[in-house]
Amino acid sequence: MTVKSDQNRRTFLSTAAGAAAFTIVPRHVLGGPGIVAPSDKVTLAYIGVGTQGLREMLPLLTVPDIQIISVCDPNKNAAGYRDWSRDSLLKSIRRTLERPDWAIGSDDVIPGGRDVAKDIVETYYANKRSGDKFKGCSSYADFRELLDKEKDLNAVKIMTPDHLHGVISIAAMKKDKHVMLHKPIANRLKEARLVIDTARERGIATHFLPWDTNGSMEPVLAWIQQGAIGTLKEIHNWTNRPVWPQYATVPTDTPPVPDGFDWNLWLGPEAERPYHPHYTNMVFRGWYDFGGGSMADMGHYSLWSVFNALELSAPTSIEPMLSHQCVFRQDVSATVKNNFSFPTASSVRFRFAARGQRPAVDLFWYEGGMRPVTPPELEEDHKDFSAEGMMFVGDKGKILAGFHIDNPRLIPESRMRGVPEPPSAPVKHEPGWVSPGIHQWIAACRGGPQSPGSFLNAWPITEAVNLYAVALRSRQKLLYDTETMSIFNSTEANGYLSREYRNGWDPKSV
Numbered sequence: 067m068t069v070k071s072d073q074n075r076r077t078f079l080s081t082a083a084g085a086a087a088f089t090i091v092p093r094h095v096l097g098g099p100g101i102v103a104p105s106d107k108v109t110l111a112y113i114g115v116g117t118q119g120l121r122e123m124l125p126l127l128t129v130p131d132i133q134i135i136s137v138c139d140p141n142k143n144a145a146g147y148r149d150w151s152r153d154s155l156l157k158s159i160r161r162t163l164e165r166p167d168w169a170i171g172s173d174d175v176i177p178g179g180r181d182v183a184k185d186i187v188e189t190y191y192a193n194k195r196s197g198d199k200f201k202g203c204s205s206y207a208d209f210r211e212l213l214d215k216e217k218d219l220n221a222v223k224i225m226t227p228d229h230l231h232g233v234i235s236i237a238a239m240k241k242d243k244h245v246m247l248h249k250p251i252a253n254r255l256k257e258a259r260l261v262i263d264t265a266r267e268r269g270i271a272t273h274f275l276p277w278d279t280n281g282s283m284e285p286v287l288a289w290i291q292q293g294a295i296g297t298l299k300e301i302h303n304w305t306n307r308p309v310w311p312q313y314a315t316v317p318t319d320t321p322p323v324p325d326g327f328d329w330n331l332w333l334g335p336e337a338e339r340p341y342h343p344h345y346t347n348m349v350f351r352g353w354y355d356f357g358g359g360s361m362a363d364m365g366h367y368s369l370w371s372v373f374n375a376l377e378l379s380a381p382t383s384i385e386p387m388l389s390h391q392c393v394f395r396q397d398v399s400a401t402v403k404n405n406f407s408f409p410t411a412s413s414v415r416f417r418f419a420a421r422g423q424r425p426a427v428d429l430f431w432y433e434g435g436m437r438p439v440t441p442p443e444l445e446e447d448h449k450d451f452s453a454e455g456m457m458f459v460g461d462k463g464k465i466l467a468g469f470h471i472d473n474p475r476l477i478p479e480s481r482m483r484g485v486p487e488p489p490s491a492p493v494k495h496e497p498g499w500v501s502p503g504i505h506q507w508i509a510a511c512r513g514g515p516q517s518p519g520s521f522l523n524a525w526p527i528t529e530a531v532n533l534y535a536v537a538l539r540s541r542q543k544l545l546y547d548t549e550t551m552s553i554f555n556s557t558e559a560n561g562y563l564s565r566e567y568r569n570g571w572d573p574k575s576v
Contacts, residue, residue, distance in 0.1 A: 107198075108511045109218055111136040113209050113234055114225035115183035116174060116347060117149045122225060122248075123183065124162040125500050127190045131508045133567070135219065136204040137183040138212050142326030144170045147178035148347050150309075163189050178347075179326070180205045207328050209234050210576065213241045219269075219509055220244060227350040228358045230334045236573040239264050243513045244271040250362040251524060253354075255532035256551060256564040260573060262528070265521040271510035276366035277519030278501035281471035283375035284460060285488035288463060294476060294485075296462025297425055298376075303368050303416040304432035305469065306453040307360035312352045312410050314391035316404055317342040335571035352408050354539050354562075359408040360433040361534045366527060368456060368469050369429075373526045376424060380529055380548030381416040386537040388412035389434070405539050410434050414534050423493070431534060443477040536562045 103350050110132050112123055116139070126132055131199040149155055155177055160168050163186065170177055206212040213219075221244035224234050232252030235245050245265070251274060252258035265272045290298050320340045323329045329341045336355045351357035372378070388409040391402040409435025420426045430438065437451050444450065454469035463481065467474040506517035516522060529548065537544050539547055540559040546552075553559045570576075 076343075104113040104266065107131060108508055109133050109135045109220045111138060111212055111216060111219055111222045111243075112183065112187075112225070113138040113212070113222055114227075114230075115139045115180055116141070116225070117147055117155055118248075118348075120157055120177055120183060120186065120223035121158065122223075123186065124158055126223070127187065127503075128194075129500055129504070130195075131505075133198065133200070134187050135189065135201075136206065136216050137180050138206045138209050139180040139183065140207050140328040140331035141179045141324075142181055142207065143324070144175050144179045144182050145324050145326070146343055146347065147176040148349070149176050150348075153178070153503040159186060162186075165189065165554065170254060180207070184437070188517065211512055213237060213243070221246065224248065227332075227356050228253040228362060229336055229350075229356045232261050233335050233571060233573045233576055235261050236264050237576045239268045239270045239272075240576075242268065242270070244507070246273045246275065246520075247506055247521075249274070249276045249366040250358045250531055251521060251528050253356075253358040253362065253532070253535065254563065254565050255529065255536070257573065258448075258528045258532060259463075259551065262521050262525055263315040271507060271516060272508075273507035273517045273519045274521055274524045275503075275519070276367075276370060277517070277524075278503040279367050279370040279470065281368070281372045281468075283471060285295075286465055286471060286474050287375050289474075289476065290458065290460070294463060294481075295458065295460030295465060295515065298427055298458060298460050299425075301372060301376075301427065301429045301574065302432070302438045302457040302459065303365065303372075303430070303469070303576070304437040304455060305360055305364045305368075305452070306435070307364050307433050308352060308408070310349050311343050311344075312408055313349070314346050314404060314410075315393070316406055317344050333568070335565060335573075336551045337566070337568065354406060354408065354535060355565075357408070357539065358531060359535050361414070361431055362531050364469075365431060365531055365534075369530075370524070370527045371471060372429075372456075373530070374523075376427065377421050378418050378427070378429070378530075379421065379526050380418075380534065381546060382419050383415075383417045383543060383545050384533045384537040385415045385417075386412060386534075386541060387414070388538055388541065408535075408538060409437050412505040412538055414537055416530060416533075416544060429466045429530075441477070443481075445514055446478040446480075458460060 103244060108131055112134055115137050156173065159177060160166050167433065170182060184205045191198065223246040224231055224239045225248050226234060228250055231250065235247055238245050251261050260424060278354065289295065323341045332346065345353060345356060351363055381519045389411045391404060392399055393402055413430060413432045413436050418427050430524040431483045440450060441464055456467045456469060456471055458465040464477050465474050476482050476485060503517050503519045510516050533546060533561045536559050539562050540556055542556060544553045544559050545555040547554055
């Protein structure tokens with residue numbers, strides 16, 4: 067079977083899969099296990115290659131079914147990056163490349179940027195997959211140019227700051243590219259809905275990466291259904307995030323834009339403002355314009371399975387409790403009117419109406435060191451809450467679990483006597499491990515069914531995470547109607563459900 071030069075290769079992979087079984091002998095059959103013919107690979111563009119982008123790129127390089135053919139980032143050079151530690155990423159890159167001397171001029175520089183990403187891809191493939199006849203890795207600052215020029219591209223992985231997720235996803239899907247995306251789907255509710263609707267309309271294979279680390283609700287759900295804690299009333303989930311600076315004031319100084327960094331492209335759909343390093347890299351999460359807050363950062367990992375198992379759809383109300391910031395103005399103390407950055411600490415209560423046999427239930431999210439009051443059952447065990455965790459509260463008992471619903475236990479410990487032990491906690495995966503979800507997405511790119519982590523399954527958790535941000539930003543209890551996707555008790559809060567796009571950045575026209 068010959069692929070015509072004007073035939074989109076993504077279409078070939080998905081439509082020719084059945085016929086290929088009779089006309090092509092795959093290279094992995096001829097060449098041994100682990101070898102995939104170049105014509106069978108999913109060609110991937112990696113969009114967003116900061117520190118976390120590079121960290122997650124490394125295991126993808128080892129997947130025979132994927133060929134990274136292009137990288138994209140507004141930042142060309144490894145300059146100004148911050149990370150969770152000084153040299154952990156550098157060490158990971160060296161291990162993956164098997165090059166203990168690999169560096170970016172100095173061991174003191176934290177890796178990042180498209181030049182570094184291109185070098186990593188080409189070095190790895192030259193050393194490990196030279197038989198693939200790899201033509202090299204292209205590099206772009208602008209994802210729109212990439213999508214226009216890379217004609218042999220099947221799919222993209224998006225690892226940018228949150229405010230770019232929706233725009234890039236939609237642009238890629240309009241070009242019939244499959245999409246793998248980090249959380250959140252978008253940091254505006256209506257934009258997120260447009261992403262999901264576009265995926266449904268285009269029939270694109272999508273994978274939302276938080277699914278890969280969600281825990282199982284099976285033991286917890288079994289106990290609830292057996293009546294072990296009576297009627298479920300509340301779910302509590304707390305995190306130690308934020309673990310990055312939260313800036314409570316807008317920067318007023320104007321440092322120069324770093325060499326090789328396209329600030330305009332980084333801003334993307336958001337309003338123009340002077341460059342400042344307090345907005346970029348890992349700290350973007352703390353700004354309403356650029357991030358989604360701690361719940362967007364971590365709540366997808368812990369709560370997606372909970373939403374599915376308990377059939378939590380749209381909340382009817384969202385009530386925030388949050389810290390505030392005070393400053394002196396002309397020697398007089400004043401509270402900052404902050405609608406630009408997430409608070410240092412907060413708790414948000416979501417109320418969900420009864421559905422089917424499930425009664426009404428409240429979900430509480432905590433961050434910044436906040437957590438539930440220690441229950442008597444835990445005091446009876448002479449224990450305290452861990453820094454992150456989850457608790458299910460019924461009218462006759464409680465279930466305590468780890469943040470990812472791991473190691474669930476009835477409390478106090480005496481309640482576990484005679485109760486079958488739940489499955490052990492998931493095995494911690496070694497560096498380089500690639501999740502089953504990504505392999506399911508690869509199969510979907512070739513015409514198979516959507517992965518369980520498809521965008522099409524992510525609307526309820528996406529809706530809640532975006533409403534959390536709106537409640538914190540408006541600093542008031544919100545009453546929400548999912549049918550009209552509107553907040554009917556606050557005009558101000560309604561304005562935060564969408565954004566005003568800069569000229570040329572509306573996802574409907576990008």
